[in-house]
Amino acid sequence: MPPSAPRPSPLRIGNASGFYGDRFDAMREMLTGGELDVLTGDYLAELTMLILGRDRLKDPEAGYARTFLRQLEECLGLAHERGVRIVANAGGLNPAGLAARVRELAGRLGLPVRVAHVEGDDLTAAHPGALAAHAYLGGFGIAACLRAGADVVVTGRVTDAALVTGPAAAHFGWTPGDLDALAGAVVAGHVLECGTQATGGNYAFFGEFEPRRLLRPGFPLAEIHPDGSSVITKHPGSGGVVDVGTVTAQLLYETGGPRYAGPDVTARLDTVALDRVGPDRVRISGVRGEAPPATLKVGVNRFGGFRNQVEFVLTGLDVERKAELVRAQLEDALDRAESRPAHVSWDLVRTDRPDAATEETASAVLRLVVRDPDQQAVGRAVAGAGIELALASYPGFHVTAPPGKGAPYGAFHAAYVPQGEVEHVAVLPDGTRESVPPAPGTRGLADVDEPPLPAPPPVGGPVRRVPLGRVAGARSGDKGGDANVGVWVRGDEAWRWLAHTLTVERFKELLPETATLTVTRHALPNLRALNFTVEGILGEGVAAQHRFDPQAKALGEWLRARHMDIPEALL
The missing domain is CATH 3.30.70 (Alpha-Beta Plaits)
Structure with a gap:
């Protein structure tokens, strides 16, 4: 038999920032800690866009994440030497301005670095009274920049996952019709986007790890394969932990139902399969993709009072x-x-x-x-x-x-605009402006039918009244004025119990603050998880400081601390 063709090497995409203000040294650590093809950085969030909007009011030349530029002063030479491309949404409200600053920096350092940027997300003019209004663009503008030879690509408001789907589409030649591959990359991008939250940071079961491993968690990376499957890992010897639990926690973070919609593809989270394939290595496979919605989300920040x-x-x-x-x-x-x-x-x-x-x-x-x-x-x-x-x-x-x-505060709300009304443009290294067309096919979002649940656990048997967190993990976060709480367990018997016990009614009983609000439950059996969306609990968003925990970061930990009658067999 002739030898089989060698399997293509995976594309190794790392992350060096989960928010504006994340660990400054992470870029250097990721460039020196192991092999990489692409290094991404996520600097934007709803609150960050408001902060950058205020910056630009004071200085029209501002509006981008200055930290990123300072990191490049130390690391651009390293990236060039190692052949690592850098893709970051640090452009914020002014991607063209940041691209110009990066070119100036490369010139001062004597580096032949080709810089490109993505624009078209700024819709502020169409929203009178808004401080900043930006559409969430997809990854194909980034892909166009990389195909044109860019070494550094900076963007404005793209989806967090676009920082991974763009490089993967450029590398593997994916087209907008490669929905399953794109969906797999979206899931990998969602795991990477918050940095060390995928490597043991903010993790419900942190007490199970040796404390020294969590002193300085390493940042995550994904080995992307041509079919969109991936392995989540980290550089050898770096701190932190990558296991099925840490990846599950991040998958549930700031998501809603099984359909995770984006500009390029809707990823079906209910098809995700996770498998441990080695120390600090978790494979993501089986992800199915559907055509994206016909509209793009627009994040609108305004002065609230x-x-x-x-x-x-x-x-x-x-x-x-x-x-x-x-x-x-x-x-x-x-x-x-x-x-x-x-x-x-x-x-x-x-x-x-x-x-x-x-x-x-x-x-x-x-x-x-x-x-x-x-x-x-x-x-x-x-x-x-x-x-x-x-x-x-x-x-x-x-x-x-x-x-x-008294101090001014901002308010956030989401609007939606047809994809065809947004001019998505890739500004290539030679200055050429390449228009990025909207998705060729779209599909309206609809709820997924309740998936089959396991048989209910047997009635009776000894129980003990203990905190829910003794058997379940949780992670929570904000989406505008809403919050989500993802809850998961780590065994089939525990899943049988959780799926039939933690109903919306029980959730509201455990968290009385949600009793009068609309709460929606979504089951994700592959992950042994339930995802709850709580509408309106955060008022006008994080900047409005509506509640004690304005981003609902600890809402899941409050839930885990509530006591329930739990079967002793699960304890």
């Missing part, structure tokens, strides 16, 4: 009565004020303990938050009325910090 807060410290006895007194006094003062703030909210945080050994552990906090379009209204409410009570309220009156005049 002014916000102010004060935290009253309540110490010792009669905490609730003290809170009632100061709240009544403040409400009376607000009613008599020239203008009452449009939004007033109170939260009593009971951190106090009886017979406490320290004053701090004897104290609770009553938090007052006010919002209004008028800065004077929020300033008077807190700085005025609040402090005037200093000698006229509950015993032991004091606050955690002197209140200020």
Whole structure:
């Protein structure tokens, strides 16, 4: 028999940033720690676009992630020497400006580096009153830049996964019709996009690992194969852990139903198969893709008004009565004020303990938050009325910090625009502008039928009332004003129990803050996971600081801490 053809080498794509402000040294670590073909960096989030919008108001030449440029000052030579291409969305609101700065840097360093960028996402002019409005573009603009020989590609607002699908499409010659391959790359990109969250960071079962392994988790990389399957791993000797659990946790992060929609493809998360194929190596396979929706998501950031807060410290006895007194006094003062703030909210945080050994552990906090379009209204409410009570309220009156005049806050909402109305452009290294057409075929999003669940566990048997987190992991996050909570278990019997026990009704009982909100449950049996979407819990988004945990980062950990009757066999 003739020898079989050699299997093509996988494309090794690494990540060096999960957010604007991530570990500065990660770019150097990824370039020097092992073999790579492409190094990506995700610098953008809903809040980041607002921050960059404020930057650009002060300086029209700003609007990009300055950290990325400083990292390149140290690492551009390394990347050139090792033949690693760099793809990052650090262009933010000004990808052309950042591309120009990168060219200047390459010139100063004497490096023959070819720089390209992707633009067309900026739709601010079409949204009057918005500080920034940007469509989420796909990966084919990046692919065009790389096919034209770019060594560095910077983009504005693309989907996080586009940083992986673009290089993979360029390398393997994928077309928009290669839906399964694209979907596989989308899933790999989603795992990589948040950096060390895929290598043990923010992981529910972190206590199962040796602490020294988590001191400095290495950043992840994906070995992408021509069919879109991949292996998630990290550089040899770097910190952290890659296992089925860490990959599952990241797959559930900031997702909703089984259909994970993007500009190029809709990836079916209910088809994902995960397998451990070696130490710190997890294969992703079986991902099916469908045509993307006909519309692109647009993230719209606008000025929401002014916000102010004060935290009253309540110490010792009669905490609730003290809170009632100061709240009544403040409400009376607000009613008599020239203008009452449009939004007033109170939260009593009971951190106090009886017979406490320290004053701090004897104290609770009553938090007052006010919002209004008028800065004077929020300033008077807190700085005025609040402090005037200093000698006229509950015993032991004091606050955690002197209140200020109030600060501006942003609000986020998502809009949608037909793909054909967005001019997606790849600006190639020679300056040529190549138009990137919209997806040739589209498909409307619809709910997936409830998948078959395993048979219910047997009734009866001993149970123990313990925290849910003794058997289940969780990861949660924000999407505008909504939050998602992904919950998974690590065995078939535990999945039988979870699938039939953690209903929407039980979820609302465990998290009373969600009781009046719309909660949707999606089952992902391949991952032994349930994904819950909680609509409206974050108000107008993270910048509005609507709740104590404005990005719902710990909502899943609160759920894991709630007690349930769990079969002893699972413990």
